[in-house]
Amino acid sequence: MSFFIFEAVADTGATAQSSPYYSLVVMLVFFGLIFYLMILRPQQKRAKIHQELITSLxxxxxxxxxxxxxxxxxxxxxxxxxxxxxxxxxxxxxxxxxxxxxxxxxxxxxx
Missing domain, CATH: 2.30.30 (SH3 type barrels.)
Structure with a gap:
């Protein structure tokens, strides 16, 4: 099963090549890293600063x-x-x- 549309379109009925799953894994890791750096990490920093503010009252x-x-x-x-x-x-x-x-x-x- 191919996850890329261009491979499905390019297939002319001859033997279909198996897509390398490592590229999919690399892409998922890359997007996971971007998600962490842009969303989770800043939110954790803000939560830590707010917790310090609350405890210093x-x-x-x-x-x-x-x-x-x-x-x-x-x-x-x-x-x-x-x-x-x-x-x-x-x-x-x-x-x-x-x-x-x-x-x-x-x-x-x-x-």
Missing amino acids: SKGDEILTTSGLVGRVVKVVETGYIVIALNDTNEVIIKRDFITAILPNGTMKRL
Whole structure:
């Protein structure tokens, strides 16, 4: 069985040559390597950086969440949640995973 169309078209009914399977294997390895380098590796780097960001959270940090909320960390709970103060009266409990960035101190006052 031939996987290449040009071999099937070129066959005139004489003895069909068996296609070398090593070329197919090389092509699959090549595309797998490209997939890894262009998609998987950068995603793993981003996940590692985000995990470091989450573990470095401490009380008093000003953060930005994925939903766009800006607040100051009031309490860090070991179960994976944090309490953030949006202003003097409102506090919100969110999962640590939804933090996008740690902002410089004083950002909330400038807004």
